[in-house]
Amino acid sequence: MKIKKGISLIDQHDQFGFWGGKFGGSFIPETLKKPVEDLTKEFKKLRKDKKFIKKRDYYFKSYIGSPTSFIKLENLTNHLGGAQIWAKVVSEANGGAHKIYNATVHALLCKAMGKKYIVGDTGAGYAGKMLSMAAKKFGLKCKIFMGAKDIKRQKPNCDAMKKNGAEIVPVYSGSQTLVDAVSECMRYWVSNCDNTHMCVGSTVGPNIFVKICGWSTAQISRELKAQLKSEFKRIPKKIKLINCVGGGSSAYGFWSEFIDFDKKQIELIGVEAGGPKKSKLHAAPLSRNAKIGILHGAASYVCQDNEGQINETESISAGLDYPGVSPIHCFLKDTKRARYTYATDEEALNAHVMVTKFENLNPSLEPSHAFAEAIKIAPKLNKDTIIIVNSCGDAQKDRDILKERLGKI
């Protein structure tokens, strides 16, 4: 298994959609073959269409607010006394997280395909909020599937979805979290694929959804590459790009431009949700050695039992609370291009506390997992090492959880 240079990772799959011969694919019911094929053709055409690219770039700039800033966290760096710590503040993007890139592209695709309805899944509520925003902007009717447990714990984002005129469909099956929301959303699409477009909220699901999402979030690393050059004159000699990984859309977007670099120069570190310290449950299929399985139409490392039943997961962060992960990250893991680890709920909370104490930055619980790893390794490194954390979400949505766990507002 090998990564090819000079070709975008999203295109390095075989004719059946598998990366490295075994991750990804399209394990879908027959009914979805046609809509998936239609979408695949449309995307293939549009991504080469100069007018479409122009349109995308226009909305990325004028609507999403690209580029998001790249800043040095001076106080945190001084406090930890090792490597330099920087942040790419993707939470500045319209809506407060990277999910807006994928949502915007899906809304544009939906329009291009002449569909008037768009549906999507959400865990932390950001994917849902952003899809509802994009739907409103482009005049589409929008339905969001969300686990009942997540509706309770991510209320601010639910309020935003409703304000944007989207219907939230609560999902009560299973663990009532993201995994169930994605299942229910796919079921809805099976029944309504003739007039409805589906957006998968991360780089997961059948092959084409992995590609579209990765293509959308890749904007983050295009910006970062330019910002690195302007800040340091050239790409520094020792960089560590640290990103939380739920489905993996933010991490892929943060890394895509840098995958061809030698890992001694640019190390890619993915941080999964380790769950509560005392719990056996987690949402870390890559770093805790789950086996390959099929979930939501793709083969990936999946938290499951040896009979193929999907395991319940547990994480303080709704956005990372998912038993599967992108096939692209499985590929990056097996080729050893990226390294994956996890942070526990407690470590993420502590990281959130430390970052907000030292910096004018308010990372949500998802990127707080990435900060936990940065805080862990920075003191052991010297100041020539540039750690960059993707601060991909704003903690506004987590205010209830933070209040409960930390007693603050």
Place this chain on the structure above:
Amino acid sequence: MTSLINETFKKAKNMSRPALLTYTVAGDNTKKKSLEILKSISAYADICELGFPHNTPIADGGQIQTSAYRAIKNGIKINDVFAIAKEFKISKKTTPIILMGYYNMIYQYDENRFLKKCKNSKIDGLIVVDFPYPENKNFSKKCKRQGINFIQLVSPTTSSIRLKRIIKDSHDMIYYISMLSTTGGKLKVSPRKILENYFKIKNQNKSKNVVIGFGITEKTIKSLKKADGLVVGSAICKEISKSIKKRQNAVTNVTNVVRRLKNKII
């Protein structure tokens, strides 16, 4: 040698009626009960489909999900499903049994080991909901080598080129999904339209047995009786749920439903 599935369709045809296919979830609500239900309904059902319960079934609606979650909660394992099927085949040698499930179960069990176990349990056919054509080509060949019918699905969205290819590579039976829906949906397409689509498939190769499934209930079954076979699933699972809730005998109640279904098509 012709398959038991083929023979069964022939018999029904000779009686000028469609074959009745039932779907129940293995282990719903216990291993013992689901075997009893199978044995009892096979007095009326021509072919029994037995579902592997899965906890993330992306193509199933509420009724079958409920049955599956119930079975899993009661501890059903893959080997139990085979044990139920095997036991059933010992007493009902001439009733074909078709296992139905999601690909991850087969993948975890290992394809070859799974098929060996199928053969050993006298399984007649397999339906894998999320393993479409052409990805399933190799597996379908493996099934054939073991004398197991791999049943291809086609749907209203299947293009005509695709349909031709699928039919060409299919075994004895093809499953036509009546409408855009998960299992358990209300029939939202007219029976006339469904049959029109059905004959587009059937007329391409008359030797294939084409069945219609999804949305078939006691109310709708009669209108589709021109098909080679009709599959009823959610209506049966719903009856099991109802019986459990009312603390009634699920075996009797479900058997009554299946008997009434059969009476509507003879």
